[in-house]
Amino acid sequence: MDKVKKQEKIVEMFDNIASTYDLANRVLSLGIDKRWRNIGCSKALELVDKKDIEQIVDVACGTGDLLLYWRENANKKGINVKKYIGVDPAVKMLEIAKQKVDFAEFKVGKAQELPIEDNSTEIISISYGIRNVVDRIEALKEFYRALKPNGIVVILEFTKQNRTTLLDKVVDFGMKNILPRVGGLISKNYEAYKYLPDSIEEFLTTDMLIKELESVGFKHKYSKSFSMGISTLIIAQKW
Ligand SMILES: C[S@@+](CC[C@H](N)C(=O)[O-])C[C@H]1O[C@@H](n2cnc3c(N)ncnc32)[C@H](O)[C@@H]1O
Numbered sequence: 001m002d003k004v005k006k007q008e009k010i011v012e013m014f015d016n017i018a019s020t021y022d023l024a025n026r027v028l029s030l031g032i033d034k035r036w037r038n039i040g041c042s043k044a045l046e047l048v049d050k051k052d053i054e055q056i057v058d059v060a061c062g063t064g065d066l067l068l069y070w071r072e073n074a075n076k077k078g079i080n081v082k083k084y085i086g087v088d089p090a091v092k093m094l095e096i097a098k099q100k101v102d103f104a105e106f107k108v109g110k111a112q113e114l115p116i117e118d119n120s121t122e123i124i125s126i127s128y129g130i131r132n133v134v135d136r137i138e139a140l141k142e143f144y145r146a147l148k149p150n151g152i153v154v155i156l157e158f159t160k161q162n163r164t165t166l167l168d169k170v171v172d173f174g175m176k177n178i179l180p181r182v183g184g185l186i187s188k189n190y191e192a193y194k195y196l197p198d199s200i201e202e203f204l205t206t207d208m209l210i211k212e213l214e215s216v217g218f219k220h221k222y223s224k225s226f227s228m229g230i231s232t233l234i235i236a237q238k239w
Helices: 003-029 033-048 065-076 091-100 136-146 166-187 190-202 206-215
Strands: 052-059 080-088 104-108 121-127 147-157 218-226 231-238
Touching: 003 033, 003 091, 003 166, 003 190, 033 065, 033 121, 033 147, 033 218, 033 231, 052 065, 052 136, 065 080, 065 091, 065 121, 080 091, 091 104, 121 136, 136 147, 136 206, 147 206, 166 190, 206 218, 206 231
Parallel strands: 052 080, 052 121, 080 104, 121 147
Antiparallel strands: 147 231, 218 231
């Protein structure tokens, strides 16, 4: 399958599961994703270390969850963010985001053709989205272009892990066997939730992703894995 077709199919899949996406997320992560998201936003705001931020762009924003965490964390730290923008190519995911998040502007668009001006943004985030971007290097270049000098990209992702211990094998079993069944039941779309472990298997390790970020000019600032390596936070800076 060519790249364009592959990307279209991925976006179509998210459109198809949009109505049950949030429920499936909460159930499958047992609510732990809230912690992963909170830590990502909090750490990033600490690193930016500004009381006034012009713009935060959440790419592959889906149903808009991460934007809620950006605002909550910015408010907690007394940081004034002028503009929040969510970008996603799946129109049905964006429809739900618009119902939940009334303080952000939403744009239909892909990471590899980001509808954001050059040097305009302090923070670009992408949570559980970069794995779905077929032209990943193009997307990373776009993040670099849209960020202001010293701006940061914040990636939350299920990176590929080398699972060797018994506990690792249990996690692996759950991801490959239980998750697609539960996700399939909630969404009535087994394939979409089978795609999740398959796409993680095909994805990069954390080190490989950091190397890709560096290859387009970013400087690695911070990374940390959570919950037995299930979720990883990577922060890199435009240099
Ligand atoms: C697993 S969801 C994550 C949504 C949200 N960020 C979250 O944390 O819940 C992946 C999202 O990536 C979006 N997506 C797929 N391909 C994309 C691309 N090329 N550029 C930007 N977003 C894309 C999908 O439409 C979907 O909303």
